[in-house]
């Protein structure tokens with residue numbers, strides 16, 4: 001057997017945070033750690049296992065469990081039952097989804113009278129409490145997460161009874177989007193049930209049948225309260241015909257080839273859901289695997305006790321997955337579920353067959369804890385001492401329990417209040433990261449070998465006690481110590497400090513020991529004192545201190561007020577898929593209603609309208625011209641949705657995107673304020689009222705295409721996370737005074753999830769521009785924008801509208817079909833806009849035509865990226881420039897702009913499509 005071993009795929013950084021390379025024999029992104037193991041091996045299903053042997057904490061036990069032959073379950077690692085946490089730090093690829101699995105087989109390793117009970121956490125988030133109730137049964141916990149940083153840590157801690165231990169830790173990388181949820185920035189999915197119905201045996205189905213090694217538990221597996229109360233007449237069925245699961249992350253065919261059917265009209269089960277009650281993600285998987293006669297039908301409804309709303313939709317597999325052996329996966333992305341779930345599928349009256357069920361998955365939303373706000377500051381401190389033991393504890397500094405050398409406040413987002421690093425052989429200067437710990441009260445750095453000056457601790461206003469004695473610190477006692485209003489004790493004895501002790505410091509109500517610094521003097525010219533305790537206060541010092549305190553609070557207060565009144569501060573919210581900048585609030589300008597009313601002369605001049613509202617012209621007091629998009633009241637149901645839009649918009653800046661200036665949310669109105677674009681839309685310049693029989697020339701069209709492509713490229717590649725426009729069309733490309741193009745309406749974009757396709761139940765877009773693949777699959781990718789952009793290129797070539805009843809001959813309303821027919825038969829002349837009158841280079845025209853054909857390919861993966869399209873446009877432009885053509889359009893169009901306001905299509909035209917499914921409807925993906 002030969003395994004391809006890729007280069008170092010995974011690293012495991014342990015409590016010892018040394019990174020150890022592991023190679024893997026199977027899919028990219030798999031890591032299987034055999035805790036307590038003593039060598040690499042490949043198991044019977046082909047997975048490569050590695051020992052966690054570089055971990056310096058914990059002890060190994062060998063166990064033996066009847067009928068358990070797997071190598072990874074012959075050992076485990078256990079940890080002391082103390083107040084500390086013990087962490088595994090695993091390397092992951094940021095912005096990638098993973099399945100994380102931890103398993104625990106007790107095997108009576110410690111011969112204790114009590115079974116262990118302890119907690120595990122992921123970073124700062126409490127994941128689960130592991131309760132062992134049978135020494136020979138494996139406890140498993142699984143979590144689906146989107147990696148937001150390069151590592152993830154799994155920590156065992158605070159045992160209630162017995163000792164924390166672990167048998168295996170596994171990471172499985174996903175490469176698609178089936179587990180995308182709009183809440184994933186703020187919630188993990190904790191796996192509660194993943195069931196293969198009608199399974200042939202008790203054995204689960206996993207790798208290699210499931211390429212992501214999910215474990216599909218057999219419905220005949222026996223455990224307490226697992227799939228009990230089965231309805232009479234329930235039968236298992238199976239097929240040997242392969243089931244078309246059509247997307248990679250859906251359940252493997254082997255799971256779909258078996259099912260249960262309710263021959264008496266219903267299927268019912270009761271099952272305990274680990275982790276519930278709570279909100280969950282629940283999806284059922286159906287495929288018709290029985291041969292139904294022509295006149296037979298299978299229609300049924302889900303029945304959940306107490307949830308009549310859920311029971312409304314009818315499941316009709318044939319209708320949703322036409323043809324047999326195809327998968328249909330209705331589900332609920334956010335559903336409240338109890339711990340004990342009873343569910344039933346009941347046939348409808350007009351159905352001849354009873355219900356069928358192949359598989360289901362239920363995951364619980366587990367809210368992430370962002371952890372101590374001091375995480376970043378403290379990790380900069382750790383990086384100074386990469387080889388010291390105390391820097392390797394892993395996980396969050398404070399949660400679920402603090403590192404051994406810090407103390408934390410008891411806030412929900414705890415701050416570090418004490419640093420206890422006495423006698424740790426620290427060298428170098430005092431790490432500046434410490435001065436950023438704004439909640440610090442006690443600092444113990446005594447008995448080290450620290451050199452250099454005492455830094456400015458003014459950022460740590462709560463500091464009470466500072467121990468710096470017995471180091472090799474130099475320089476003076478800084479006057480910035482006077483800024484610390486709470487400082488009570490300062491120990492600096494036995495260093496190499498010099499200069500004069502600031503008299504205000506001596507006068508402060510402060511315990512100060514500075515003996516053993518031979519060049520440090522109380523007053524100039526005098527020899528160093530021994531030890532002094534100076535109690536009492538001098539008016540001068542008090543005044544200074546008071547002034548400092550007051551100015552500090554005034555600044556802060558002023559700032560806060562400013563934020564509240566004038567700025568919209570985005571709050572991290574579940575539906576805001578943001579990444580690195582989490583928590584870093586971004587501000588958008590808030591206009592007052594009266595300001596907008598004045599600037600638009602009471603909404604006098606309407607310059608555009610669409611599905612999302614009306615756009616008005618306005619002029620601010622400073623002369624800046626604006627476009628005010630007044631959203632129709634039902635566009636935004638909630639404040640949060642509007643907030644998300646605004647905070648998204650305020651982050652996106654590019655010269656080829658219409659500038660977002662701010663918002664107004666007053667008097668029941670939601671308005672978005674943009675820069676005003678003087679020359680209207682591209683659409684109007686091609687065939688709208690602005691052409692006046694004359695249209696823009698080819699080189700100008702290419703420039704517009706270049707500008708627009710740059711804007712879209714920025715949305716796709718320059719924004720983190722990427723933004724998909726969803727409604728790219730010629731009426732959303734606006735032209736400024738200089739006829740430079742900018743893309744508008746990207747505010748209605750849904751954020752994209754990088755590298756994966758987006759799952760959505762709402763198809764948005766405009767007829768004629770809408771990507772057919774997106775329309776069918778409802779999977780949104782950046783390639784949907786590329787499709788729409790291809791349509792724009794065809795418009796630029798032909799000067800024809802995307803949809804027209806009479807331009808394209810009989811039986812054809814659509815520019816795509818029409819142009820394709822011509823271009824594919826080599827007849828490009830047949831589609832070139834006659835207005836161009838031969839003023840173009842045929843080679844550049846062909847380049848654009850061919851690229852346009854690529855853009856409108858039926859499948860996204862066949863289409864180029866917008867960056868490739870941009871490059872082609874630039875090539876075409878240089879061909880035109882070499883042949884000496886220059887746009888002469890500028891003068892004409894600037895005259896134009898003085899007479900015409902231009903209309904702004906910030907909204908979506910009448911052809912707007914919105915296939916909106918309510919959240920309570922099962923959604924097909």
Ligand SMILES: *[C@@H]1O[C@H](CO)[C@@H](O)[C@H](O)[C@H]1NC(C)=O
Pocket residue numbers: 060061062
């Ligand atoms: C566990 O078993 C291995 C070999 O099977 C042995 O080398 C090791 O010493 C054992 N460890 C303990 C703690 O008994």
Ligand SMILES: *[C@@H]1O[C@H](CO)[C@@H](O)[C@H](O)[C@H]1NC(C)=O
Pocket residue numbers: 066067
């Ligand atoms: C172990 O496996 C054997 C053979 O399959 C079976 O007879 C026995 O009951 C099993 N023992 C346990 C404890 O499961």
Ligand SMILES: *[C@@H]1O[C@H](CO)[C@@H](O)[C@H](O)[C@H]1NC(C)=O
Pocket residue numbers: 119126158159160400401
């Ligand atoms: C363990 O920690 C968790 C989370 O901090 C806490 O909820 C739980 O009460 C603790 N258990 C014990 C026994 O201290």
Ligand SMILES: *[C@@H]1O[C@H](CO)[C@@H](O)[C@H](O)[C@H]1NC(C)=O
Pocket residue numbers: 027175176211248
């Ligand atoms: C996901 O991984 C599988 C297995 O390696 C591969 O066949 C598939 O093409 C991948 N999908 C994507 C979108 O990368």
Ligand SMILES: *[C@@H]1O[C@H](CO)[C@@H](O)[C@H](O)[C@H]1NC(C)=O
Pocket residue numbers: 238239240
């Ligand atoms: C599937 O194939 C196996 C062996 O090839 C056969 O025993 C079994 O009856 C078949 N099942 C069905 C449902 O056709």
Ligand SMILES: *[C@@H]1O[C@H](CO)[C@@H](O)[C@H](O)[C@H]1NC(C)=O
Pocket residue numbers: 423424425
């Ligand atoms: C500090 O260094 C000394 C000498 O190298 C060593 O004996 C001692 O264990 C070290 N202390 C710590 C906390 O690392």
Ligand SMILES: *[C@@H]1O[C@H](CO)[C@@H](O)[C@H](O)[C@H]1NC(C)=O
Pocket residue numbers: 493494513514515516531
């Ligand atoms: C001040 O520091 C010196 C040197 O460490 C020590 O001998 C003395 O006892 C200290 N004084 C007090 C009051 O702690």
